[in-house]
Amino acid sequence: MPAVGFHQADNAMLALAVAREAGVDPRQAVPALAGVSLPKGRGTLLQLGGITVIDDSYNANPASLRAALEFAAWYAARESRPLVVVVGTMLELGAESAKLHCGRGGAKSAALHPTLVAAVGDFVPAFEPERTASGPAC
Numbered sequence: 001m002p003a004v005g006f007h008q009a010d011n012a013m014l015a016l017a018v019a020r021e022a023g024v025d026p027r028q029a030v031p032a033l034a035g036v037s038l039p040k041g042r043g044t045l046l047q048l049g050g051i052t053v054i055d056d057s058y059n060a061n062p063a064s065l066r067a068a069l070e071f072a073a074w075y076a077a078r079e080s081r082p083l084v085v086v087v088g089t090m091l092e093l094g095a096e097s098a099k100l101h102c103g104r105g106g107a108k109s110a111a112l113h114p115t116l117v118a119a120v121g122d123f124v125p126a127f128e129p130e131r132t133a134s135g136p137a138c
Contacts, residue, residue: 082115089121
């Protein structure tokens with residue numbers, strides 16, 4: 001599959017199971033998965049100069065952010081590379097936005113101990129404790 005991430009492997013397995021239940025021959029279903037095309041920003045692995053970028057920037061939500069972070073941390077460890085996290089505002093979270101950015105997004109990111117974090121928008125307060133080492137801001 002051209003998409004990266006543990007969650008994408010789960011999605012592929014679910015697609016194969018549904019195809020099997022629908023009577024599709026696995027010899028047809030597997031090559032079809034290899035041709036899957038996801039929108040830009042949905043788990044693309046890019047090599048830029050000497051760095052590897054996992055672009056999962058397509059309007060994330062807390063669950064997709066968690067999946068992307070878990071994969072990025074695994075990949076960085078596997079390749080013996082530093083983990084750098086760049087996060088921006090997750091849209092359309094409603095009244096729970098601040099809580100979700102801080103608790104589920106920022107806390108999960110910080111728990112991975114990245115070498116560098118770049119946070120913009122609603123994620124800035126979530127990472128303030130890491131910058132100032134003065135305790136939780138959320």
